[in-house]
Amino acid sequence: MTSTGELIEGRPAREVLAWSRAVVEPALRATADGLPESMRHIAGYHFGWWDEKGSPSATSGGKAIRPALAVLSAQAVGGTAQDALPAAVAVQLVHDFSLLHDDVMDGDVSRRHRPTAWTVFGRGPAILAGDALVTVAFDVLAASGHPAAASGMRMLSKTVLGLVEGQSADVSFEERTDVGLPECVRMVEGKTGTLLGCSCALGAAYGGGTPEQVEALGDFGRNVGLAFQLVDDLLGIWGDPDITGKPVYSDLRNRKKSLPVVAALDSPTPEAEELAALYYRAEPLTDSELVHAARLVDGAGGRSWSQQRADELLDQSLLRLEAELPASQAVAELSALARLAVRRDH
Structure with a gap:
């Protein structure tokens, strides 16, 4: 709402995601085209661009919420979506690096309604493809020539380390019977919250935001990320396979120490x-x-604790956003994306 009381509305969240994909995907494809052929083939399969033989495929590559957060954050501080393209591509590459590795470590055989990359190409090649993606993520920022490139690479490096630490904790939990809820929350903050926070902060930095705006958007993204994971964990137990792309009760079958499970055990x-x-x-x-x-x-x-905590985090993130940034269409659309991430059917 503006100072005159006028309500500023944005596009529906799913329309925003479709727009963001259309803006970001050409740059993402151009980056992937620069990969070594073997890595490019696996990455393109994982992204849903083609099948295992390289024939064009109409498979969804996921919601791509992280690049959408990046371009909207740039707009929210007065920049443009084009300004934030390097940031958007980089965070998506890091996200897909993590998915390729996670699927191998977790032994997941299905993602986005088709076989995971490692089941098609092998564990080693899938891991190497993930390594290639995280490597070119930094190259995208370095090659951008943007004033925020150096600080952005440090931000992304810190994010990747937090993500890896979170994944390491997640793997270690599999062998333990004493996982407490506070450390499980910290694991999720690293594994999921840090990258959504980086998506917003990096987008804001590339949009020319002030340090205060970059920090506020980073906090917003981290809270949304934790809420997102809470809901994702609910879907990992009670989600519809037609929506999640994973078998019903998949997290329970894998004995994952997800937040609802640890909250219940505690x-x-x-x-x-x-x-x-x-x-x-x-x-x-x-x-x-x-x-x-x-x-x-x-x-x-x-189940009830996870949903209640997700709702609380959503409220906190929206309040921070409204308090720190002037009302705009981009801010309204960031709010809509946050609501979509947290209020999925489960």
Whole structure:
């Protein structure tokens, strides 16, 4: 709302995502074209541009919310979407680097409704393709010639280290039976929150924002990122496979220490004790036991805590955004994206 009380409206979130993809994808494709051929082929398959043989494919490459946050953040501080293209491409490359590696480490066989890259091309090639993506992410910023390039590379480097540390913690959790909720939250802040925060902050920096604006947008993105992961963890248990692209109860089947699960295990409830006995045994869970485990997570309060915390983080992020930035269409659209990320069906 402006100082005169006029309400500024933005486009619907899904329209914004479609617009952002149209703006960013040509630059992303141009960057991918510079990869060595073997890496380019795997990356293009992962992005959904072609099938395993290289024939054009209409497969979705995901929502691409991170580059959308970058270009909108640039606009929110008075810049343009074109100003933020290097930032948008870089954060998407880092995100897909993490997905390629995560799928290998987690053993996930399906992403975006088709086989994961490692199941098609092998573990080693998929890991190397991820390495190539994170490498060219820094090259994109370095080659931009933007005044914010040097500080942007340091920002992205810190983000990648936080992401890797978060993933390391996530992997270590698989072998432990004593994971507490505070450290699980810290893991998610590193693994997910840091990159969404960087998307906003880097976009703002490339849009010419002040240090205060860059910091405010970074905080906004980090809160949205944690809320996003909370909802993603809910979808990992109760999500519709037609929407998530993953099998039902996939996180429970993999015994992931996701936030709803850890919140449930941390609760002083009979359901928590029963869930622990089921979750920490050596044998795989049967289909009926997966259904029962999901009920136990719900009964122990893991589902309600996760949704409530996601809603709180959304409210905090929107208040910070409105307090620190002048009202504009871009700010309205950032708010809409945050709501879409947190209020998905689950």
